[in-house]
Amino acid sequence: MNLPEPRAILTLLKPITWFPPMWAFACGSITGSETINQHLPIFFLGLLLTGPLVCASSQAVNDWYDRHVDAINEPDRPIPSGRIPGSWGLYIAIIWSLISLYAASYLGVIGFLATVLALVLAWLYSMPPIRFKNNGWIGNLACGVSYEGLAWITGATLLSGGSIPNKPSLLLAGLYSASAHGIMTLNDFKAIEGDRQMGVRSLPVQLGAKRAAQFSAAFMLIPQILVMILLSYWDKQGYTIVIGVLMMGQVFLLVDFLKKPIQKALFYSGFGVPLLVSGMMVAAFAVNSMELGS
Template sequence: MTIKPLVKPAPLIKPLTVPAPGALLELLKPITWFAPMWAFACGVVSSGSGIEGRWPVVLAGILLAGPLVCATSQAVNDWFDRHVDAINEPQRPIPSGRIPGRWGLAIALCWTLLSLAVAALLGPWVLGAALFGLGLAWIYSAPPLRLKRNGWWGNAACGLCYEGLPWFTGAAVMAAALPDGRIVLLAVLYSLGAHGIMTLNDFKSMEGDRRTGIRSLPVQLGADRAARFACLVMAAPQGAVVAALAAWGCPWHAALVAALLAGQGGLMRRFLADPHGRAAWYNGTGTLLYVLGMLTAALALRGSAA
């Protein structure tokens, strides 16, 4: 007598050999492009130069800051983080198999070359900044240096790439030369503050980071101490910006940045009550006030240059 199986075997699914539709865009994480694009725009504004007739250059710079250099850093990070993501975010394109084989690495390399080609069209200062930023993106994620293994170095590299370099690049594009020293100072200060913003992103992956040897600041310091440190690092450079704007004869802009900082202080108190649970919430609220302060400072320099 033949016994029929109770459950019909599932058909075999052929493994993907090319990226699934939509997986490429997910790999490049468009949501992360806003910060460098905003910083680039702040650089353009702070330069004091008019953009009439220069829209193609400005748009190319925004493209370079977000969909090219920032997207490259995301692809590089996802490739070298694929084992960590298999624990923290198994639905990501690479660990889930929607970007199969070594396609992730190939995409990262192609986006790097494309970014350099566009940067070269925008002049030597922009090309130099792009080379520096892309270099940081690779050593942040790739062995043997893999800066992200230590939150002190990794967050500093990210802050510089997300805020300082795009700001510098935006000003350099407009001036076709080394930007004014005040612009460089503001770019550096907001890069330092972004170190704290980068720490906010590490709270969600503490378990996977511990298991894979990633020494993020929440892992090293614990959630409470890391949260207090992040708040301090975000606030202190903004205080320095307020002092600098006041010294440069921009009291109203200084007062507005101070008010935005005070608003962040109120939100920080709520964040510190539950760092692990509210890190993403603060990233979406306090960070908005932070970037509005960036634009305010850029407008102050534009006004003083007029």
């Protein structure tokens, strides 16, 4: 019986993708508690769950159901290259999902239900016949809700002892979920040809590269503008200015991306997106300061 290589398993689980939901969970946690240091076990278990477990499960699921597309776009990926043989890609996705549920059982009912919802979205995103990712509008929305909004709200809820997050926290979770739609579109520019052949209607396939880039930029920028408006309304001008400066850096980098989206999407992911997610943390501390001041 052929077994997968340990390094191939790690590649399948894509550690580089674990950061966004872990970051969102941390941002939500900051809005939910003034004293995270008093809830460190819950905080670190939540980080473990959102990144190395649930997000990793979603990556394994996606690679299994994308193995035919990857054979065209990325033939060196673990499954099409044969480094993960047979049905081991599916087995790993199932095992990792079950481990995620087991870990979630230590976070109480709220943590467990949030994990179930995240895993359901992960499987439906990739698995036929539903396969959200076959439509870029729906698939990117599902990812945005799961990676950012759900992780944020879960962190806020768990770190506040099970209380419903306050209105500012919920608003920010929703807005940054919308911005994640644009971030997810960045990943689609590298796979246009394979997606077109396999019937995956990503935004670059539906709209063409340049229009998809424009929509991606709008999805990333407009929610941040609304965040700045809200922070100003909440009398948090200092935080608003910081996010504004971060947005200026994004706009500067977007100029090149909009001219050459296929060539510059990866570059913008590496240098522009970190400015956006830095603003998430700034906004989270703004909400935290509102609690401190109340």
